[in-house]
Structures are given as structure tokens and as C-alpha cells.
Amino acid sequence: MIEVLKEFLKTEEASNYIALLNISITTIVGIVLSCIIHKRYSRKKSTKDYIISEILSVRDLYIKQFDFLYTNSKSAKEIKDWFKIMSNRITCVDESVKKTYKTRGLPLKSMHNKIQIEVTNLEDYNNQYSKSKVLFSEYSKSEMLKYHMELLNKINNLVLDLYKK
Amino acid sequence: MYRKMGKKEDKECRVLDFSSDPGPRYKKQGVDSGEAFYAVLKKAFNDAVKSNVKLKIILDGTSGYASSFLDEAFGRLVYSESLESVKQRIKIISEEEPEWIDMLYNKTFSEWEDRRKNKQAPKST
Numbered sequence: 641m642i643e644v645l646k647e648f649l650k651t652e653e654a655s656n657y658i659a660l661l662n663i664s665i666t667t668i669v670g671i672v673l674s675c676i677i678h679k680r681y682s683r684k685k686s687t688k689d690y691i692i693s694e695i696l697s698v699r700d701l702y703i704k705q706f707d708f709l710y711t712n713s714k715s716a717k718e719i720k721d722w723f724k725i726m727s728n729r730i731t732c733v734d735e736s737v738k739k740t741y742k743t744r745g746l747p748l749k750s751m752h753n754k755i756q757i758e759v760t761n762l763e764d765y766n767n768q769y770s771k772s773k774v775l776f777s778e779y780s781k782s783e784m785l786k787y788h789m790e791l792l793n794k795i796n797n798l799v800l801d802l803y804k805k
Numbered sequence: 806m807y808r809k810m811g812k813k814e815d816k817e818c819r820v821l822d823f824s825s826d827p828g829p830r831y832k833k834q835g836v837d838s839g840e841a842f843y844a845v846l847k848k849a850f851n852d853a854v855k856s857n858v859k860l861k862i863i864l865d866g867t868s869g870y871a872s873s874f875l876d877e878a879f880g881r882l883v884y885s886e887s888l889e890s891v892k893q894r895i896k897i898i899s900e901e902e903p904e905w906i907d908m909l910y911n912k913t914f915s916e917w918e919d920r921r922k923n924k925q926a927p928k929s930t
Contacts, residue, residue, distance in 0.1 A: 716871070721868050721869050724868065724901075727902050749904075756872065758872075760870070760871035761872045761873045761876065766834050767834060769828060769834045769835035770836075
């Protein structure tokens with residue numbers, strides 16, 4: 641049997657069959673590999689896009705909130721409650737980033753906490769706690785504007801960094 | 806024969822039992838203030854000292870905090886008891902917003918310990 645096989649392999653027909661088999665296997669492996677790589681790439685891209693969209697929604701919520709603060713549109717309680725909700729939201733995004741990119745987490749969290757501490761410590765805020773709307777002084781507004789700018793810069797840099805990954 | 810002494814349990818103080826919606830810094834600024842909570846905290850602290858156990862203070866479950874509330878309540882405790890005594894006795898739990906623990910340990914405690922040393926008494930309103 642082995643002798644027959646050896647004889648067959650010496651023929652031109654056999655080399656055609658081997659060439660055909662080679663092409664088939666190469667093609668199949670190529671297709672399978674490209675499917676796997678494409679799937680992984682798509683998954684990675686979708687995850688990145690999702691995280692970036694979450695960070696941008698945090699930015700948008702902050703822009704809206706700062707508008708309310710500048711236009712004296714919220715009570716102290718509403719401001720306080722909003723900060724807590726945002727803390728939870730940012731923590732969720734932070735956990736996703738840490739898990740996905742195996743990093744220490746977002747600088748966004750510490751920035752948010754800084755703003756929360758500073759705004760809810762303002763004299764304007766505490767003195768008008770019982771009122772329906774807090775009227776912030778020009779000094780308080782200029783302080784909040786600094787935090788606002790710092791936060792927007794951090795978010796922009798963060799999104800650009802994530803796009804590079 | 807010595808009787809085996811059971812381990813004493815730590816005392817617990819939940820801010821939620823004081824208020825589900827903690828308020829501003831001072832009593833004159835609104836209800837459920839940090840200044841008012843300090844009285845609750847001080848009593849719990851004294852009880853823990855008497856029983857020689859730790860005091861667990863749980864921040865979770867409320868609608869959220871103004872930093873001034875926590876600063877006033879815990880700051881006053883440091884002012885009256887000293888930083889070392891407070892750090893040895895209490896454990897703060899805040900799973901929802903662990904950043905408050907950072908603020909208290911890294912900012913509030915040291916600032917109020919300096920005030921204690923400089924005899925800058927807190928306001929009573």
C-alpha cells in the first residue's frame with residue numbers, strides 16, 4: 641500500500657492535487673483569520689466608541705448643569721443631588737475604562753469630585769440652602785467657570801487619547 | 806477559671822438615621838445641617854469610647870452630600886477630640902461615593918486639627 645502511495649506521489653496528477661489542496665487550505669485559513677481579526681477589531685472599536693460616547697454625554701450633562709448654575713436656575717438640593725447622580729455615572733464609565741484598557745482610571749473622576757467639593761462648599765450655596773434657587777455671586781461664577789474650563793480640557797484630552805488607542 | 810470574653814461589636818452610626826437628605830453647613834442655613842449632625846456624631850463617639858470599641862460611620866443611602874456638611878460635622882469632632890483620637894476610633898464607610906473618605910482624611914481632618922492647635926473655635930449658630 642505504501643509502495644502504491646509512493647508511486648502515486650511521483651506522478652504529475654498527485655502534484656496537481658497537492659497544489660489544489662494547498663490553495664484550498666491557505667484560502668480557508670485566510671478567510672477564518674480575517675473573520676476572527678475583523679470580529680475582534682469590530683468589538684474593540686464598538687467598545688471604544690461606546691466609552692467615548694459615555695464620556696461625551698458626561699461632558700454634555702456638565703455643560704447643561706453649568707448653564708443652570710450660571711443662570712441661577714437650581715436649588716441647593718437639586719445641585720447636591722445632581723452631583724451624586726453624576727458621581728455614580730462617572731464611576732460606571734471609569735470602571736469600563738479600567739477594565740477595557742487595564743489603566744488606573746479616568747482623571748475625570750477626581751475632577752468631578754473637586755468640583756463637587758468646591759461648589760457645595762461655597763458660602764452662596766450654603767447661605768441660600770433653603771431657597772428655591774441659589775443666586776451665585778460673580779466671584780462664585782468666575783470660580784465655577786475655571787472648573788468648567790479645566791473639566792472640558794480634561795475631557796477633550798481624554799477623548800483624543802482614547803482615539804489613539 | 807477565666808470566662809472567655811466575647812469580642813465586643815463595633816458601634817455603628819448611620820447618617821441616614823439622622824437624615825435621608827443631609828443639609829448645609831450650619832443650623833442657621835437650613836435643616837439637617839452638619840452642625841446638627843455633629844451632636845449625633847459626638848454622642849456616638851463618646852459611647853464608642855466608653856465601650857472601648859470602634860465607631861463605624863456609614864455615609865451611604867442618603868440623597869447626597871454638600872462637602873460643607875461633612876466638613877463641619879467631622880471637623881468639629883476632630884476639633885473636640887483631636888485628630889489622633891478620632892483616627893484611632895472611627896472607620897468611615899462610603900461605598901457609593903468613596904471620594905468623601907478621601908476628602909475627610911486628606912483635607913478636613915488636617916485642617917481642623919490645625920484649627921484645634923491654633924484654638925480657632927468653630928461657629929455656633
